[in-house]
Amino acid sequence: MPLALVPEPPPTLADTIAAPLPPGGLLATQVTADDVACLWISPASLRPVLASLKARAGSLLMLFDLTAIDERERTHRDGQPEGAFTVVYHLLSLSRREDEVRIKVALPAHDPALPSICDLWPNANWYEREVWDLFGIRFDRHPFLRRILTPPTWTGHPLRRDHHARATEMPPYSLTEDHEQAEQEAMRFDPSVWGMKRHSEHSDFLFLNLGPNHPSVHGVFRIVLQLEGERIVDAVPDIGFHHRGAEKMGERQSWHTYIPYTDRVDYLGGVMNNFPYVMAVETLAGITVPPRAQMIRIMLAELFRIASHLVFYGTMAQDVGQLSPVFYMFTDRERVFSLIEAICGFRMHPAWFRIGGVAMDLPNGWDRLVRAFIDDLPARLDEYDAMVMRNPIFRARTKGVGAYTTSDAVEWGVTGPGLRATGLAWDYRRHAPYGGYDQLDFDIPTGECGDCYDRVAVHVAEIRQSLRIIRQCVDNMPAGPVKADHPLTTPPPKARTMHDIETLIHHFLSVSWGPVIPPGEARCCIEATKGVNAYSLISDGGTTSYRTRIRTPSFAHLQMIPQLCPGIMIADLIAILGSIDFVMADVDR
Template identity: 60%
Template sequence: MNINTKAMSLHKIQSEKNPQTLSLAMLPELDSLLRGSSQQQTCVDQILTLWIDKTLLIPALKLLKGMQQPFDLLFDLYAVDERLRLDKNTIPAKDFTLIYQLMSVSRNQDIRLKVALPQDQAHISTITGFWPSANWYEREAWDLFGIVFDDHPNLYRLLLPPTFKGHPLRKEFPGRATETEPFSLDDERLAIEQEALKFDPKRWGMEENNKNNDYMFLNLGPNHPSVHGVFRIALQLNGEHIINSVPDIGFHHRGAEKIAERQTWHGFIPYTDRIDYLGGVMNNFPYILAIEQLANIQVSERVKCIRIMLAECFRILSHMLFFGTFAQDVGQLSPIFYLFIDREKLFGIIEAITGARMHPSWFRIGGLAQDLPQGWDRMMQEFIDEFPKKLDEYEVMVMHNSILKRRAVGIGKYNTQEALDWNITGAGLRATGLNLDLRKTRPYSGYENYEFEVPTANNGDAYDRCQLRIDEMRQSVKIIQQCINNMPQGDFKTDHPLTTPPNQRSKQDIETLIQHFLNVSWGPVMPKGESCFAVEATKGINAYTLISDGSNTSYRTRIRTPSFAHLQMIPKMAKGLMVADLIVILASIDFVMADVDR
């Protein structure tokens, strides 16, 4: 593994400029294509946002992807039901809006294209022909909103059962169980559901045989230990070799984005912990930052430092579990027991600071739930002093093992362009040699003040993806050490009317007590606007897009998770390999099914 010094200097240049200062005048080709027919929307996140006619969507996307400094990452694709929006008259929306958000790695800039669709004509052409990662995003939009993508290769339910009735992210769909009839499943209905879940190869364009042999179809999962959650992959096999595969997700879908519409801004914080349930407060981070960006809430340097320290602790915790299970899946059992001992030590520190372990829900709008306890620095320093030496031992034990090398080197390999086409971020992208880490390219919460390096590799295989996470743990240790050495003084909550409890002055005067009561019971009312914030999470880029129409709840919460995109690439990575190789590929992706299904 190496630290790419050339890429590091590029990061320095990129971090010195605002990555979101793009204007239409800077894209003359796009301006010419739209011919003044677009309408620009001002958003608090400063991302260039254009409403365009759906007939111009594909030409615009092809242009943006093919230009000299391309927008090469389909960052997100999602829909909004605009029909009940209180500020709908301020935007050119109809009944539904499709949103295509693109990222340019070379420009370090984003662009957001919006297409308004009427309910009686809620269909649009697919873009899977030139952006393969759009496949699942379009299926998700059809599944949850009923928007039809013409010429899609297989517009089929993605997160919901094939027998499901309706589209739950439409506003008329109830968001609470009390609004529906009690659930029941008699024997007849059970038989129908079981039949619907059977895998039909013809639906996916798979032949059951050819002139030479009959293919075998195998269900890997949804309860196989190597799929790390409730996840199924239907395999078409010729002997042990994989001819084709179909990932089947949605078993873990809980409707997190629907829940966000009924919870207060503050009340949704604990739900974020359960998305990537190994990421802890790292999940609070983009949600809280998106709200603070929306409401222009500034926090103290102490809050920023504590947030970074806790986020890096959870990066280490997540990577430790990945490292142990990767070795276990390849056949090496002992490392996971050693790593779990170290995870328990770090969880003990997390519990001493936050009062909880895996899901602290500790970040708050405008700050933290409480300040650091006395003695936090001694506990943290003891772990930081001890862990790197143990990590060195574990690396020798696992990564120098000749059997593991033969199982992982060259397996599940892809290059940088393929990674961008399939929306891969995090260590999976950096393993191809592209040094993209938002902590460097778009520093947030004070990351620009820390000295650390971004490890990269060049082979883009399962072995490199594992090695990078080991190197990233070492860099997280460096960041935490700087937090210990340079922890600023200051308040752990900002004095802003839209921040969430605790309010330190609530017992001193009646006006503040009333405000405190309303913030707790009804929740704060956030300003109207749209805010997207992305962070470098444990498994890749995690982002929250929040739309507020001026109420105490989010009108639309979009959760962009890395794992959702990563699992799409499994058929491409596994094609032609053996079943045993697929296990290594799955282990190297480092996914969590709650992060996929939400």
């Protein structure tokens, strides 16, 4: 019998990009530690390549991230094109795991510029503004290129290597009367500067500031609303009030001492923030995490997912006028924190994950405490379903409000419950299993309409799936060490440090200075509480990161607000904001 022919796999995104490029268009291919295809192309090829790729790849191709690198002080750049700056476009296909690619473009030091791609992917708008703000790279034909995270009067571009990282690097601050007047003038609201214009010649318009300290905007977040009567005509989000330079801090903290900083990004996610960072460092260093440490990490991450979702559940009900649920749900959140405190010693920000594992082993009796919680919570969730999800007023306030499609979600970079609420069963724990999730059984909850109600329903169903995952962790917790036996894990085992002077020196240097991570680049993603969170790290062979990029879900999600606002009432906007489930530190970093 003739042998059956094995069909060739379809071409990857990298193949699709490289094939039609003109001579000189593909400058180099780069090998990275995370094995994601990385192609360098010329600036002139950028828009044709991305436009062609968008047309061919279908509706599930997402512009996952857009950022930049200041290359001027970097030493290890073997095989990479010369350039003072690099702009990085990270594309992610939701249909095939293999279809993930980074496109890089090298730019000169003087007047670095590229064409905008806002017309190809609308979520590029804020990402390009962020790169302009923090690196000074211009995007031609951008519809609204102004600072986004720093004040309009800020001098310089903070993520350039020559920009100061600490206030102590600057002379003492003084505020003259002229400077104060200029700052006050910069705060004056001018609708035209914000890109707002009159939509009708026969109506009077009211401009309303929602925030930046309004409780319904969930943090220091401002939305400038243009109202016609009681309906919203236009909305412009204003972020940056919470910006603390988390990426800049990554350049001056050692690989180990930066871990506590990650806890403060999505401050409701706790160790969930440590997860992608330590995995990215482990990928750079070639560290394999022991099975027990992997399972402990998953259990703690899912406990924090439950805690975060309970905050969302209660405050969402409160936003639309139901005051009782938040007290019940915060009580259950306190029970989660009691578990976390018993295991980690801290509650909200334990910073408990380590490079190569976790800080310590589980305490005696941990399984009894965890089992008691996961046995009790399902009945409480049933009560909340009756109290909230089946409440006719809650349903009236959320059903059909703030709806968008799967295609819209992909265009705007929406991941997590907001994406799954549109009906697409896509979860990064299944798309590209990490940290041991491939050993666990769980379902991916989805919605149908992509409205506020579905987003809440998906969150609630995810709490039940997290309980299911945690039960599997308890039932199948492996024995063994909780930290890799690798010289670059920190801090190293102390028991061996008193044997001889060499091990003592190694311990002292690893704790005080941190490990020296080999040169390279790596990106690791997780399915965080609010969507896909990613850390992209560059090591130049030192004790600190050369570039730390934090791709957060909340930043992408807030961009979509203006698309959901026209024609709705302010009360509907409050429901939409609550259903997005964002944290401003996750937006601003």
